[in-house]
Amino acid sequence: MGGDFAPEEAVKGVAQYFSEHPDNAAHLFLFGDPEKAAAYLPLIATYTDKYTLVPASQVIGMHEHPTKALKEKPHSSIAIGFGWLQAGKVDAFLSAGNTGAMMVGAMYSIKAIEGILRPTIASPMPRTDGTYNLLLDVGANADCKPEHLVQFAELGSLYVQRVWGVSEPRVALLNLGEEEGKGNLLAQATYPLLKANQNIRFIGNVEGRDLFSDKAHVVVCEGFVGNVMLKMAESIHNIFVQRGVQDEFLTHLNYEIYGGTPILGVNAPVIIGHGISPALAFKSMIEEAGRIISADITQAFKEHFSSTQAS
Amino acid sequence: MGGDFAPEEAVKGVAQYFSEHPDNAAHLFLFGDPEKAAAYLPLIATYTDKYTLVPASQVIGMHEHPTKALKEKPHSSIAIGFGWLQAGKVDAFLSAGNTGAMMVGAMYSIKAIEGILRPTIASPMPRTDGTYNLLLDVGANADCKPEHLVQFAELGSLYVQRVWGVSEPRVALLNLGEEEGKGNLLAQATYPLLKANQNIRFIGNVEGRDLFSDKAHVVVCEGFVGNVMLKMAESIHNIFVQRGVQDEFLTHLNYEIYGGTPILGVNAPVIIGHGISPALAFKSMIEEAGRIISADITQAFKEHFSSTQAS
Numbered sequence: 001m002g003g004d005f006a007p008e009e010a011v012k013g014v015a016q017y018f019s020e021h022p023d024n025a026a027h028l029f030l031f032g033d034p035e036k037a038a039a040y041l042p043l044i045a046t047y048t049d050k051y052t053l054v055p056a057s058q059v060i061g062m063h064e065h066p067t068k069a070l071k072e073k074p075h076s077s078i079a080i081g082f083g084w085l086q087a088g089k090v091d092a093f094l095s096a097g098n099t100g101a102m103m104v105g106a107m108y109s110i111k112a113i114e115g116i117l118r119p120t121i122a123s124p125m126p127r128t129d130g131t132y133n134l135l136l137d138v139g140a141n142a143d144c145k146p147e148h149l150v151q152f153a154e155l156g157s158l159y160v161q162r163v164w165g166v167s168e169p170r171v172a173l174l175n176l177g178e179e180e181g182k183g184n185l186l187a188q189a190t191y192p193l194l195k196a197n198q199n200i201r202f203i204g205n206v207e208g209r210d211l212f213s214d215k216a217h218v219v220v221c222e223g224f225v226g227n228v229m230l231k232m233a234e235s236i237h238n239i240f241v242q243r244g245v246q247d248e249f250l251t252h253l254n255y256e257i258y259g260g261t262p263i264l265g266v267n268a269p270v271i272i273g274h275g276i277s278p279a280l281a282f283k284s285m286i287e288e289a290g291r292i293i294s295a296d297i298t299q300a301f302k303e304h305f306s307s308t309q310a311s
Numbered sequence: 312m313g314g315d316f317a318p319e320e321a322v323k324g325v326a327q328y329f330s331e332h333p334d335n336a337a338h339l340f341l342f343g344d345p346e347k348a349a350a351y352l353p354l355i356a357t358y359t360d361k362y363t364l365v366p367a368s369q370v371i372g373m374h375e376h377p378t379k380a381l382k383e384k385p386h387s388s389i390a391i392g393f394g395w396l397q398a399g400k401v402d403a404f405l406s407a408g409n410t411g412a413m414m415v416g417a418m419y420s421i422k423a424i425e426g427i428l429r430p431t432i433a434s435p436m437p438r439t440d441g442t443y444n445l446l447l448d449v450g451a452n453a454d455c456k457p458e459h460l461v462q463f464a465e466l467g468s469l470y471v472q473r474v475w476g477v478s479e480p481r482v483a484l485l486n487l488g489e490e491e492g493k494g495n496l497l498a499q500a501t502y503p504l505l506k507a508n509q510n511i512r513f514i515g516n517v518e519g520r521d522l523f524s525d526k527a528h529v530v531v532c533e534g535f536v537g538n539v540m541l542k543m544a545e546s547i548h549n550i551f552v553q554r555g556v557q558d559e560f561l562t563h564l565n566y567e568i569y570g571g572t573p574i575l576g577v578n579a580p581v582i583i584g585h586g587i588s589p590a591l592a593f594k595s596m597i598e599e600a601g602r603i604i605s606a607d608i609t610q611a612f613k614e615h616f617s618s619t620q621a622s
Binding site: 128139142143174176179183184185187207208209210211212213221222223224225227228229230231232233234235236238239240243245247249250 | 439453
C-alpha cells in the first residue's frame with residue numbers, strides 16, 4: 001500500500017516482475033488492502049502460486065509522523081511488513097511508502113547490525129557507461145561524524161562488491177576540492193580515517209562533478225548533501241524528459257530503473273521506494289531485493305563489523 | 312592572465328564584448344603579460360581607445376597556495392588587479408584565475424563590508440524559463456553558522472533585486488524536506504531566523520529538486536553543499552553536450568552564459584571566473600560587471616548592513 005499510486009502500480013510491478021522472471025523461485029508476499037487491490041489482482045491471476053496477499057487494513061500516509069504512525073497503525077502494510085521481516089517470514093521488505101516510517105520501522109524492528117553506529121540509505125547514481133555508482137548517505141543521517149562516514153564507506157564498498165559484483169570497488173569522499181586537506185571540518189577530519197582504513201580502497205576526494213564519472217564506485221557524504229544531490233539529479237531527469245530530450249544516460253538517471261534505495265546496516269534487507277513509484281520502479285526494487293538476498297549482504301555486513309569491532 | 316586559456320580567451324572575450332556593445336562607455340583595463348598577449352591584441356586593435364593594457368609580469372598558478380602566492384607575486388595580474396580596485400582606479404575586477412587567490416585578494420585588499428561576517432560567492436542557476444536563480448554560498452564558506460546564512464539571504468536578495476531587476480525576490484533555505492523543522496542542525500537553527508527576518512521575503516525550505524524551478528529566486532546554503540551542487544550542474548551540462556543533446560535549458564546550464572560567480576559582501580565588485588573560461592565566459596563576466604556597477608550594489612550593501620547593524 002506504499003506510495004502515491006498503490007496498490008495499482010505495486011501490483012502492476014509485481015506482474016511485470018513475474019512475467020520477466022518466469023523461472024525465478026521467489027515467492028512474494030503482498031501486504032495491502034484486499035478490497036483496494038481486488039481490481040488489479042487479475043493482472044497476477046496466472047501467478048497465484050508465486051504470491052500471497054497478506055491483508056493490511058491500515059495505511060501510513062506520506063506526511064504522517066513516522067514513530068507516531070507506526071505505533072498507532074499496527075495493521076498498516078509497513079508495520080506488518082517489518083513484523084514479518086523481523087520474524088524471518090520474509091527475506092527482504094520493500095515499500096514505496098513513508099520514508100521516515102520505513103527508516104524508523106527498520107530501526108525498531110530488525111534494528112541496526114551490532115557495531116553499526118548509523119544505518120544509512122544508499123542511492124545508485126548512473127555513470128555514462130550504463131553502470132552505477134553508489135552514493136551514501138542520501139538522507140537518513142543529516143548530520144554526521146567522521147566515524148559515520150567511515151562506516152558508510154565500508155558498507156557501500158561491501159554492497160557494491162557483493163550485490164553488484166564490482167571487485168575492489170574504489171571509494172571516495174565527496175568534497176569541494178580534490179586535494180587532501182580541502183573541505184569542511186567533517187571532510188577534513190574524515191579523509192585521514194578513510195586513508196588509513198584497510199578495509200576499503202580509498203582513492204581520495206571527488207567533487208560534485210564526479211558523481212556520474214568512473215572515478216569511484218562508492219561516494220560517501222553526509223545525508224544532507226546526499227539528499228540534495230539525489231533530488232537534484234531527479235529534477236534534472238524530469239526537466240529534460242519534459243522537454244522531450246531522449247538520451248540513454250537520461251534514461252539511466254530515472255530512479256525507476258534502479259527502483260529504490262536500500263537501507264544498509266540493518267539486520268535484514270530493506271528497500272525504500274520513491275513515493276511516486278510506478279510499476280517499473282516496483283519491478284526494479286523486487287529485482288534488487290533478489291540480488292541482495294542472493295548475495296546475503298546482511299550476513300556479510302554482520303561478519304565484517306563483528307570482526308572490525310574485535311580488531 | 313587568469314584561467315587555463317589566458318590570455319587568448321580573455322582577449323577574445325574582450326573583443327566580443329566590444330563588438331556587441333559598441334556604444335558602451337566602459338573602459339577596460341587588461342592586466343597581463345604584454346608579450347604573451349601580443350599575438351592576440353590585433354583582435355582588439357580597433358578599440359584601442361576603449362582599453363588599456365596594464366603589464367603584469369607574474370602569474371599565480373591554479374594550484375598555488377592563495378595567501379602565499381599573493382604575498383610572493385605582487386606583480387601578478389590578480390595582485391595588481393586588487394591593488395587597482397582598492398585604489399579606486401577600476402570599478403570592478405574580474406578574473407578566471409586561482410579562486411582562492413581571488414577570495415583572499417578580495418578579503419585582504421578591498422575587505423569585507425562593515426557588518427558582513429562572511430563574504431560569499433554566489434552562482435546563477437538556470438530556470439527552465441530562461442531566467443536565473445541565485446545560489447549561495449557556493450564554496451567560499453564550507454562550514455557556516457545560521458547568522459552567516461541569514462546574511463547570504465540578505466545579500467542574495469539585494470543582488471537579485473538591484474542587479475537583475477527582480478522585485479520582491481523570494482528567498483528560500485536549501486533543505487532535505489519542505490516542512491519547517493526538517494533538516495540538519497544548521498537548517499533547523501537557520502529557518503526561524505530567516506522566517507523572522509523582515510528584510511527578505513522568505514518562503515521556507517526548498518529541496519535539491521527546486522534549484523532550477525521558479526519557487527525561489529535566491530537559495531541559501533552552506534558553501535560545501537552549494538559547491539557540490541554547482542559542480543554537479545556543470546557536469547550534467549558537460550555530459551549531455553558531449554552526448555550531442557541539444558536543448559535550450561542545457562545551453563543555459565552552461566556557466567559561460569552567465570560567465571562567473573560574484574563575491575558578495577566585499578567593498579567593490581569582484582567576479583570569479585571558471586578556470587577553463589573561454590571567450591564567451593569572459594564576455595559574460597564583463598557584462599555582469601557592467602550591471603553590477605550600474606546598480607551600485609556595493610553601496611546598496613553598505614547602506615543595508617550599516618542600518619541593519621544599527622537597528
